[in-house]
Amino acid sequence: MEKNELRFKGKKILQDISVKERLQIEAKMQESLFKSEIWKSAHVVGVTLSQTHEWSTEPIIEEGWRTDKKVVVPKCIPESREMEFYHLEKYDQLERVYFGLREPKPESSALVKKDDIDLLLVPGLLFDDKGYRIGYGGGYFDRFIEGFRGKTLMIASERQRYTPLPFEEYDQRVEYVLTESGIHSTYHF
Numbered sequence: 001m002e003k004n005e006l007r008f009k010g011k012k013i014l015q016d017i018s019v020k021e022r023l024q025i026e027a028k029m030q031e032s033l034f035k036s037e038i039w040k041s042a043h044v045v046g047v048t049l050s051q052t053h054e055w056s057t058e059p060i061i062e063e064g065w066r067t068d069k070k071v072v073v074p075k076c077i078p079e080s081r082e083m084e085f086y087h088l089e090k091y092d093q094l095e096r097v098y099f100g101l102r103e104p105k106p107e108s109s110a111l112v113k114k115d116d117i118d119l120l121l122v123p124g125l126l127f128d129d130k131g132y133r134i135g136y137g138g139g140y141f142d143r144f145i146e147g148f149r150g151k152t153l154m155i156a157s158e159r160q161r162y163t164p165l166p167f168e169e170y171d172q173r174v175e176y177v178l179t180e181s182g183i184h185s186t187y188h189f
């Protein structure tokens with residue numbers, strides 16, 4: 001199956017999860033994440049601001065704040081399809097940009113270097129056992145993960161597992177996937 005077809009499939013899977021199931025899955029994901037060494041040992045955590053159809057990241061951002069982590073969130077640069085991360089201390093540092101996306105306002109938050117990020121939480125539509133993924137098609141995460149030295153962990157439900165996924169030379173693998181059944185490491189596959 002082609003990437004675009006898979007992207008459609010992934011979106012459909014997310015849409016078909018009921019509100020009740022969604023909350024149950026998110027509760028299990030958060031429990032596994034917060035008790036993990038990967039989370040506990042990270043001082044600087046990169047995370048996206050989820051949209052309504054995505055796995056909610058607010059509880060993760062707020063747990064990060066509660067446990068004195070530095071939470072950093074991306075701003076996309078459409079011209080180069082790159083991302084820059086800014087330190088988020090409170091939600092009023094955000095603004096609504098295109099497609100209803102929330103991004104940090106560069107004038108009210110500090111830029112954080114890629115090398116300073118310990119753990120990057122990666123969104124996406126589908127994943128496979130090797131950590132290949134189908135994202136939203138912009139290549140933003142593929143570009144960012146290339147040369148990134150911290151840990152990468154994708155957040156997805158077991159229903160979004162689809163092995164094997166097609167990949168190209170620029171596609172980057174994530175090291176871990178967090179699902180409702182726990183944290184799965186992918187590099188040994």
Ligand SMILES: Nc1ncnc2c1ncn2[C@@H]1O[C@H](COP(=O)(O)OP(=O)(O)OP(=O)(O)O)[C@@H](O)[C@H]1O
Nearest residue numbers: 133134135136137138139140141142143146170171
């Ligand atoms: N490191 C890179 N350098 C140049 N182009 C890249 C790089 N990574 C991805 N691309 C380009 O980005 C486009 C989108 O890639 P792809 O379809 O794999 O997106 P995706 O993995 O779904 O998106 P994302 O990484 O944002 O989740 C491709 O056309 C590809 O050519």
Ligand SMILES: [Mg+2]
Nearest residue numbers: 133135142171
């Ligand atoms: Mg890709």
